[in-house]
Amino acid sequence: MSGRVEQPVKNPVEKYLNIIGMPLALIVFLAILFMPTPEGLTVQGQRALAVFWLAFILWLTTPIPVWLTSMLAIVLLALTGGWDYKQAFYRFGEEVIWLMVAAFIIASALERTGIGKRIAYKMAYTFGRKASTALLGLIILNVVLAFVVPSTTARAAIVLPIALLIAEAYGAKPGESRFGKLLMLQQPVANNLATAMILTATAPQIMAWGFLYTMAGVEIPWLTWLVAQAPIIIITMILMWIIGMKLWKPEVKEPLGGLEKLKEEMAKLGPLTRDEKSALAIFALVLFLWATDQWHTQIFFGLKIPFSVVAVIGAILLFMPKIGPLKSWKDAKVPWDLMIFSAGAYAVGIAISDTGAAQWMARKLISAAGLSEGVNPYIAYAILLGIMLYIHIIFSSKTVRTVIFIPLYIILAQSLGIPPVMIALPAAFVISWTISLPFNCKPNLIYYGTGYFNVTDELLYGLIVCTIGYVLYLTVGWAWFNFLGSIGFIPGWTG
Incomplete structure (x- = not known):
């Protein structure tokens, strides 16, 4: 278990995102906050959505520490009326x-x-x-x-x-x-x-x-x-x-x-x-x-x-x-910055769900992708799992990917009529497959520092192992998870 909110060495893409992150987040926040309220979305949901996208962009681009973004998000939920402030602050007491x-x-x-x-x-x-x-x-x-x-x-x-x-x-x-x-x-x-x-x-x-x-x-x-x-x-x-x-x-x-x-x-x-x-x-x-x-x-x-x-x-x-x-x-080495970050992440995720903003956004995403309720769960499983597995090559932080993708996958699954556990749990299973490049996580960097291998060696080996894993999840994994779900061993899995 990492002792701090994960701060791996940044690749060139992440350094560029650092620069554009804050102005982009503010522009998107203000645009959503003051645009006419779309049909099917409440005013409170619109405000919660504005805070969500600001936090999403800041977590993804990290111009400021992720825990600071969480604190900002909780305050903005209260100030904009995007969610009840007591509910927002209650997240610090989450189980x-x-x-x-x-x-x-x-x-x-x-x-x-x-x-x-x-x-x-x-x-x-x-x-x-x-x-x-x-x-x-x-x-x-x-x-x-x-x-x-x-x-x-x-x-x-x-x-x-x-x-x-x-x-x-x-x-x-x-x-x-x-x-x-x-x-x-x-x-x-x-x-x-x-x-x-x-x-x-x-x-x-x-x-x-x-x-x-x-x-x-x-x-x-x-x-x-x-x-x-x-x-x-x-x-x-x-x-x-x-x-x-x-x-x-x-x-x-x-x-x-x-x-x-x-x-x-x-x-x-x-x-x-x-x-x-x-x-x-x-x-x-x-x-x-x-x-x-x-x-x-x-x-x-x-x-x-x-x-x-x-x-x-x-x-x-x-x-x-x-x-x-x-x-x-x-x-005791308890990283309180991680606790603050987590509380803010739960606050934003639950706020857009409770206000209906998440469901509205999911319907728009599904419509844009040409999907509809009743889509084959295996197709959704294969596509979304693949995205979660390989996206670590671009976005290194396990913590940030968790906060962005797991709530999104839960909401998408619910909107598609698929049990959320069938999409979000497999995605959670591959959070730690950060194995392709030295800057993906601290252990990679530690061993890279020995000088025994170069970046190309690690990328080759990492992609081979990731592809082996992906094929196994699509075959053995899908069959195994369905079996475990059929005997009630995986709660909520009804494939």
Whole structure:
């Protein structure tokens, strides 16, 4: 889980958008606000729509921080009469905000104890005895770490020194070694795909969960997300490992100098500390309660513990004296800028929905696209999923793409007569597929900095993996999601 509102390195397109963003947003805002009210749209809906488009453009072009845009949007909703100000400010108390606060506290505890590093060294030493298994082992390591270190950047920081030690053991040199190139290329891809498999592994996925809950009335259990994603992610990882070894066949099959340095680093960690044990125990409890969400009433004699409440219970235990490893609030790294950004995003999204502006806009978009109610859900699924998957090449921020596309997809699905979960949930599944260019996310940039691969290498590998994933979502994924929906495992999926 990212510790701040995501601020990746900007590409040339994004730098240009920075320049034109503010004047464009103001022009569009004023034009919508003062134009004659269109037929089918209320005056309040028109005002909410003006605020929505201002926020949309500012979030997309980022001339000011995204959290500042959220604050501005909430104030403008109140000042223009686009929505009741109490409703706008109420978004700071949304359940999903509490869920994210608790999730960041849990992430802080796991990061502070260093349990992820211990797991990483052990797995790397076990798998590192052959080139092929070393490559596969670090892919698996990224998956394991995604459960216990819910931060893409923190996982990259843990795995990078281990990957460098393995590269050294195999005699790999930056810019020369095929093994080194593949080793470093696979890490950010595995990091991001592992994130995509686990709902709580990054904040934008939790935000998407919140939009589905607040705008569509669908609560996706933690285990449902994992089970739905696992086949696609696992198959993709296996294929990317095989294809990677075909494209960049390792020159050396076994380490040249052994793995003594890894063994030395493992020895330095010593035995498990009390803090590591308590953090692991509390996290295991949280995972158990999340994974058994659908069976709580049977396990706890009729008691159902909500998803967000489980996270807050975990956060409380981590701070509890003589129980948890966190000693004071300073130990918790909660990014309040992300909470403000999220609250504003929910305020704008719900405002245009409640005032009917979203439905009016969706009807216009559907009419312009030549679509109508009753369109084949698979066609809509394929087109909208493809847009969400590949748009990361242009717009890097997971957070901004979540805020823009997930509410839009929910509204479009409702207007087309398609259950929103059939469009918005798959879109949420690919939020973290930011794997094509160094500036797409921080892990990509971290591994790019090693010098083992260039931009063209990453673009080639990223597009290959994205296309594998897209084909799998269109085939295996669609069949799998429909099956899970038919047995009631994915709420609201009625395909």
